[in-house]
Amino acid sequence: MKCAIYKSHKRANTYLYVSAGHDLARVPKALLDMLGRIELVMTLELTPQRTLAHADPAEVRRALQEQGYFLQLPPADFPVTPS
Template sequence: MSTKPEICDIYKSPKKDEMYLYVRKTEGLTRVPEALLTMFGRPRHYVTLLLTPERKLARAEAPKVLAEIGEKGFYLQMPPAREDYMLDLFRPDESKYQQGGGE
């Protein structure tokens, strides 16, 4: 399991908020499976950085990201899980806007 520093390109998904692909800059997206790219959408370059095992990332552990890039050629960062009550705020539920009572 290699966790040597890598210069990484990070791509943002246009389809899913807070979904990112980390890849080696020298390889780009060449090792990312076509099915994943289809699901991900056309990758939008977000940032290039030197990723070291000690680097702090917001939603991933750098050693795990480096290991997966070494093994698979990419690391997919999924969006954070949403709480169920937060999802209810965005569901179109017409019943909550209707007045009760038999008019």
């Protein structure tokens, strides 16, 4: 499964994964408004063997299939400050 990953410039260490090809079409407008300006940081093939630094790949794949996006929030021990 190919996905695109965007970072939020409004919320530090917050990333939005979307199904490539569908891009932002299935992401709720309220969520996009909350994230502010977003920037594409990479696209990747999300295979069962793929590891991710701060998200469970199986959970990301499931969310992409069911709702078309996955929101990765900062780790709980990471201080959240606006960027």
